[in-house]
Each structure stands twice: as C-alpha cells, then as structure tokens.
Amino acid sequence: MFEGLLVDLVPYGKDFLDRENEWANAEASFWGSGGDRRVVSRAQTQARLQRWAEALESGHDTGVAFGIRAKDGTPLGFMGLTWVLPYHRLAMLGAKIGDPAYWSGGYGTDALLLVIDYAFDWLDMHKLWLTTTGFNRRVMRQMEKVGFTLESRARRETLADGQWHDGLFYGLLRTEWPGRDAKIEQLGLRVRAEG
Amino acid sequence: MIEGKLVDLVPFEDDFATYFEQWMNEESWFRARVWERREPHPEDAVKKFIEKMEKNEHGALIGFQTKDGDPIGGVIWDHEWTRVRKVDAILFVGDMRYEGTDEALDGLLMLLRYVFETRGVHRVDAAALAFDEVRIEFYHRAGFSHEGTLRQHVRWDGDYVDLELFGLLEDEWPGYEQITAQLDLQPSGIEPKPKPEKKDEKKNGSGQQPG
Ligand SMILES: CC(C)(COP(=O)(O)OP(=O)(O)OC[C@H]1O[C@@H](n2cnc3c(N)ncnc32)[C@H](O)[C@@H]1OP(=O)(O)O)[C@@H](O)C(=O)NCCC(=O)NCCS
Numbered sequence: 001m002f003e004g005l006l007v008d009l010v011p012y013g014k015d016f017l018d019r020e021n022e023w024a025n026a027e028a029s030f031w032g033s034g035g036d037r038r039v040v041s042r043a044q045t046q047a048r049l050q051r052w053a054e055a056l057e058s059g060h061d062t063g064v065a066f067g068i069r070a071k072d073g074t075p076l077g078f079m080g081l082t083w084v085l086p087y088h089r090l091a092m093l094g095a096k097i098g099d100p101a102y103w104s105g106g107y108g109t110d111a112l113l114l115v116i117d118y119a120f121d122w123l124d125m126h127k128l129w130l131t132t133t134g135f136n137r138r139v140m141r142q143m144e145k146v147g148f149t150l151e152s153r154a155r156r157e158t159l160a161d162g163q164w165h166d167g168l169f170y171g172l173l174r175t176e177w178p179g180r181d182a183k184i185e186q187l188g189l190r191v192r193a194e195g
Numbered sequence: 196m197i198e199g200k201l202v203d204l205v206p207f208e209d210d211f212a213t214y215f216e217q218w219m220n221e222e223s224w225f226r227a228r229v230w231e232r233r234e235p236h237p238e239d240a241v242k243k244f245i246e247k248m249e250k251n252e253h254g255a256l257i258g259f260q261t262k263d264g265d266p267i268g269g270v271i272w273d274h275e276w277t278r279v280r281k282v283d284a285i286l287f288v289g290d291m292r293y294e295g296t297d298e299a300l301d302g303l304l305m306l307l308r309y310v311f312e313t314r315g316v317h318r319v320d321a322a323a324l325a326f327d328e329v330r331i332e333f334y335h336r337a338g339f340s341h342e343g344t345l346r347q348h349v350r351w352d353g354d355y356v357d358l359e360l361f362g363l364l365e366d367e368w369p370g371y372e373q374i375t376a377q378l379d380l381q382p383s384g385i386e387p388k389p390k391p392e393k394k395d396e397k398k399n400g401s402g403q404q405p406g
C-alpha cells in the first residue's frame with residue numbers, strides 16, 4: 001500500500017496474523033508491553049485476535065493496522081495507529097517488529113515515516129503521540145531521529161524484571177513535520193538503504 | 196458508604212442518576228473527561244454510561260455528597276492495570292456551587308484514599324486541561340506531581356489545548372487522616388439543594404422523540 005525504502009506497509013493480513021502467537025511469546029512482546037512477559041497459548045492468541053477483529057468491526061477500535069513487510073516479502077511486524085480521535089485530530093502510534101534480527105536496522109523508522117505521512121496527509125491528524133518506557137532505547141533513539149518531543153514522564157509507571165521504570169510520552173505536531181521526503185534527506189536514509 | 200471528613204462516597208444512583216442527566220451535559224463534565232467528544236447526552240446515553248461503569252471490572256463511578264446528603268458530583272477510578280497496580284483518577288463536580296470548595300477537594304481525597312488504602316494501587320494518574328486551574332490546584336493540594344505537558348493535545352472550543360499530566364505514588368500518599376489534618380478542610384456552608392422532583396414512573400412505551 002505504501003512503499004518505503006526498506007519495507008512496505010501492507011494490510012495486516014493472514015501472513016502477519018499467523019505469526020502473532022510466536023511474537024506474543026517472544027522478546028518483542030516484553031518491549032512492546034513495557035515489561036510484561038507473557039506466556040500465551042495459541043488459543044489465547046486466537047481469542048485475542050478475535051476480540052480485536054470484533055472491536056474493529058464494531059467501530060469500538062478506531063485504529064488502523066498495517067503490516068511491515070520487508071522487500072523480500074518477509075512479514076516483520078505491526079505498525080499502526082492504535083487510537084484515533086478524529087474530533088481532537090489526535091492519533092496514537094504503536095509498532096512491533098517480531099524478530100529481534102530485524103531491530104536496529106532502520107526498518108522500524110522506515111515504516112514510521114510512512115505511517116506519519118499517512119496520518120497527516122490522508123487522515124488529516126493534527127498531532128501524533130505515543131508512549132514507551134524509559135528503558136526502551138531503540139524507541140527513544142527513533143523518536144530523536146524522527147523529531148518527536150518528549151512531553152511527559154510518568155514516574156515509576158511500569159515494572160520490568162523487578163525494577164520500576166518511568167513511562168515516556170512523545171508527541172509530534174503536524175506543523176513540526178517536514179514531510180517524509182525531507183526527513184529521508186535529512187537522515188541520509190537513501191544512502192543507507194542502498195549502501 | 197465510605198465516610199470522609201466533609202463528604203461521603205455513596206452509590207451513584209437515585210438522586211445522583213436524576214441529577215446526572217443535567218450534569219453530564221454541562222461543561223464541567225467535559226472538562227473532567229478530557230478525551231470525550233463534546234456532544235449532547237440524552238437520557239439514554241446517561242443511563243448507558245452508568246450501566247457501563249457498573250459492569251466495568253477495571254473501574255467504577257461513585258457518587259459523593261455532603262454530610263447532609265447533598266449530592267455534589269462523582270469520582271471515577273478507571274483503567275485499573277493490575278500488573279503494575281496503576282489507575283486513572285477523575286473528579287467531576289456536578290453541582291457547580293461546590294466548584295473549588297473543600298467538599299470537592301475531599302471528594303478527590305476520598306477517591307485517593309480508596310484506591311491507595313483499599314485497592315492497594317502503586318500509582319495514580321490524573322490529567323487536566325491547561326486552563327482548568329481549579330483542578331490543577333486540587334491536584335497540587337492532594338500531593339500530585341506535575342509530570343509533563345502534552346502540547347496542543349485536545350480540541351476545545353476552536354483551539355488546541357495542552358493537557359497537563361500528573362502522577363501520585365503510593366509512598367507519596369501520607370494517608371487520608373494525615374492529609375486531611377494537614378489541609379485543615381473547612382465546610383463551605385452551602386445550603387443543600389431541594390430534593391429533585393421524582394420523575395413520573397409513567398411508562399410511555401415507545402421512546403420519546405424530541406419535538
Ligand atoms: C521499536 C521498533 C519498532 C523500532 O524499529 P527499529 O527497526 O528497531 O528502529 P531503527 O533501527 O529505525 O531505530 C532504532 C535506533 O536505536 C538505536 N539503538 C539500538 N539499541 C540502542 C541502545 N541500546 N541505545 C541507544 N540506541 C540504540 C539503533 O542503532 C537505531 O538508531 P540508528 O539508526 O541511529 O542506528 C523495534 O525495535 C521493535 O519492534 N522493538 C520491539 C517492540 C517495541 O519496543 N515496540 C515499541 C513499544 S513503544
């Protein structure tokens with residue numbers, strides 16, 4: 001649907017849903033949930049996906065889900081708007097790449113730039129925001145690269161491996177967004193993708 | 196009922212349900228419920244909200260009233276997250292004569308007492324629109340720390356307004372007895388309002404249409 005340099009954003013379909021249970025039990029889930037270590041059965045994952053599908057269908061879930069797909073077709077993970085409030089023109093972002101082998105290689109940022117353009121240019125959002133935890137260095141670095149502002153720090157909000165950690169709130173206003181092309185230029189991503 | 200210094204926490208029913216049809220349409224409701232869309236709440240929507248909160252396993256809507264039984268408004272704890280023992284706290288004042296009074300503040304303190312001392316939470320989250328000074332003052336008096344500002348976060352009457360975020364941790368909560376003694380809460384002396392008229396129990400079958 002949307003073509004990036006390293007990945008494409010595609011519908012979050014069967015290829016992705018089939019991987020959900022594996023990802024739910026993997027390290028990605030710990031990072032994505034801010035410290036939870038889930039041990040879930042296939043049936044539990046199935047039930048969760050069922051509830052999610054129903055919530056989307058009923059309009060209770062206002063989100064938009066994309067799959068992140070590598071250029072060779074490998075389904076990498078989820079990128080999307082997890083909570084959209086049209087009357088505030090506000091959307092929350094969420095992302096999860098399932099296989100750690102694909103972390104820190106620029107895939108997540110490539111997908112993020114696409115979804116930011118989508119939210120501003122197609123959904124006419126005023127602001128995008130997301131929350132993460134104070135120990136998620138990859139997300140913090142990503143926010144810095146892309147130009148989000150750290151707006152709030154919820155003290156000792158989450159527990160991860162026995163330690164309390166702060167929650168971080170990041171925001172990006174439309175007026176602060178130079179557009180994906182300019183961002184790619186600024187970060188030198190084209191060179192990096194080809195190199 | 197849970198008895199406090201100036202107010203008691205009571206089930207959100209009877210007179211509260213009657214007043215709520217008015218309260219839920221006033222600006223103070225939308226100031227308290229920062230994520231909500233500004234829209235009219237007809238009888239049905241009000242009822243549905245109460246029912247939803249009654250079924251909510253991660254939260255509740257509780258009424259608070261003066262010692263004379265005069266309903267003031269509601270307190271809400273919601274989105275209780277058991278793994279990290281965290282909860283959102285919301286105070287709304289329905290009878291605006293009580294806005295900014297120690298009775299209203301006591302409503303918030305009673306909510307904090309309940310979530311910390313009965314539910315055993317570790318952290319309470321609260322939010323206020325940047326211009327909602329009375330609420331922000333309450334958060335400070337209750338011991339919350341201001342943790343950040345979500346810029347231009349919420350649409351309000353033609354503008355984007357900042358959302359101020361606050362947090363209070365269990366080891367920062369001195370206990371209800373201590374904090375109320377420290378704050379020296381004083382009754383406002385506001386006259387209880389007359390009881391609302393009982394609504395006709397008339398069953399008019401099909402739903403009423405406006406106009
Ligand atoms: C979050 C996620 C989508 C980001 O995607 P990604 O492809 O890893 O991100 P990128 O590679 O574009 O950016 C990560 C940056 O963090 C850097 N980084 C990695 N580890 C780091 C560390 N310990 N300290 C500082 N920076 C670090 C990377 O080097 C990279 O920066 P660079 O481009 O300057 O080299 C992905 O890591 C992921 O799915 N993680 C698990 C789930 C998760 O955390 N979800 C988000 C919850 S809010």
